[in-house]
Amino acid sequence: ALVTSTEMFKKAYTGGYAIGAFNINNMEIVQAITDAAAELKSPVILQASQGARKYANSVYLVKLVEAANEIHPEVPMVLHLDHGADFATCKDCIDNGFTSVMIDYSSHSFEENIEESRKVAEYAHEHGVVVEAELGTLAGIEDAVSVDADKAMFTDPDQVEEFVNKTGVDSLAIAIGTSHGAYKFKPGTNPKLRLDILAEVSRRLPGFPIVLHGSSSVPQEYVKIINEHGGKLKDAIGVPEDQLREAARGAVCKINIDSDLRLGMTAGIREHFVANPDHFDPRQYIGDGRKYVKDIVAHKIKNVLGSENTI
Numbered sequence: 001a002l003v004t005s006t007e008m009f010k011k012a013y014t015g016g017y018a019i020g021a022f023n024i025n026n027m028e029i030v031q032a033i034t035d036a037a038a039e040l041k042s043p044v045i046l047q048a049s050q051g052a053r054k055y056a057n058s059v060y061l062v063k064l065v066e067a068a069n070e071i072h073p074e075v076p077m078v079l080h081l082d083h084g085a086d087f088a089t090c091k092d093c094i095d096n097g098f099t100s101v102m103i104d105y106s107s108h109s110f111e112e113n114i115e116e117s118r119k120v121a122e123y124a125h126e127h128g129v130v131v132e133a134e135l136g137t138l139a140g141i142e143d144a145v146s147v148d149a150d151k152a153m154f155t156d157p158d159q160v161e162e163f164v165n166k167t168g169v170d171s172l173a174i175a176i177g178t179s180h181g182a183y184k185f186k187p188g189t190n191p192k193l194r195l196d197i198l199a200e201v202s203r204r205l206p207g208f209p210i211v212l213h214g215s216s217s218v219p220q221e222y223v224k225i226i227n228e229h230g231g232k233l234k235d236a237i238g239v240p241e242d243q244l245r246e247a248a249r250g251a252v253c254k255i256n257i258d259s260d261l262r263l264g265m266t267a268g269i270r271e272h273f274v275a276n277p278d279h280f281d282p283r284q285y286i287g288d289g290r291k292y293v294k295d296i297v298a299h300k301i302k303n304v305l306g307s308e309n310t311i
C-alpha cells in the first residue's frame, strides 16, 4: 500500500534497521525494486529526483508506483520527492500523489533553511504528507548544485534541535562523510563515516529518524563487469557496507541508494550487448539490466539495511 514513512520509521528505529530509499527513473527500475522488496517482505521507499521527474514525466512515475502497489498490495511503499529544490516543487508533488517530500535547502543559510523547510512542513502536514529536510552539505553532486569535497560540511549537532523544533519536519538528512555519485573517496584511502556525529545527533534528538544520502557502496563486481565489457569507470569507490549497517542499527531509518542501481543496470546491458551483438530488442538487454538492479536491491535489504521480513 502507498503510505507515508511515519510507521515504517518508528518500526525501523526500534527494530535497529533502516528502510532503503531507491531512486526511480523508469518502469524497469520500479519493477526491480518492488519485486525485490515483495520477495523479501520489506517496506521500501521509491524516490524521484527532479531530474527523474523531468526525464520520465512525473505523472508516469506516480502511475508506475501506483501499479507496483496494485501488484504488491502487502508491501508498504512510500513515494518520495528526492532533493526538492523549493516550496513550489514540493507543493507540486504533495498535490499530485507523493506521500513524502524532501526540501533540500541545505546549501542556503541556516535561517533560510529553517524558513523554507517550515513552510513545506506546514503545507505537507495539512495534506497528510511527511517531510525530510537536510542540515549540512554533502560532497559531490546535490542535483544541480555541485559542492567541492573540501567545502563539504559535516552536520553541526548543536544545530539539530533548534532546526527540528522550528521546522516541524519528520526526518532529517545529515552529512557524516557520505557523498553522491560513484566516486566518493580517493583510491587507496580507508573511507570512514563520522559515526560519532551520528551518535551525538541522535543523543540530541531521541527517537527522531535520521536519513543518509549518498550511500551507494559501488560494488566492485559490477564495476568490473562494466569495465570488462567496454566500459571505462576509473577508481569508482563507495561507502563500506559494514559502516552503513552500523548506522542502520542506530538512528538512521532511511538510506538513499541510486548510483549502485545505475551500475547494475549498466552492467547488465553492457554484458548483454557483448554476449549478443545481434540483439536489438530492448526487452532483452533492459531485462538483463533489470535483473541486476533487483539483485542489488535484494542484497541491500538483506545485508545493509536489515529490513528483510519486517512487513
Ligand code: G3H
Residues within 6 Å of the ligand: 023, 049, 050, 051, 052, 082, 083, 141, 142, 143, 180, 181, 258, 259
Ligand atoms: O541525489 C541524487 C540522486 O542520485 C538523483 O540523481 O538528480 O541525476 O536524478 P539525479
Ligand code: 13P
Residues within 6 Å of the ligand: 023, 082, 083, 179, 180, 181, 182, 212, 213, 214, 215, 216, 217, 256, 257, 258, 259, 260
Ligand atoms: P548515491 O549516489 O550514493 O547512490 O546517493 C543517492 C542519493 O543520495 C539520492 O538522494
Ligand code: ZN
Residues within 6 Å of the ligand: 083, 180, 213, 214, 256
Ligand atoms: Zn541525495
Ligand code: NA
Residues within 6 Å of the ligand: 012, 013, 016, 017, 018, 247, 248, 249, 250, 251, 252, 253
Ligand atoms: Na535504524
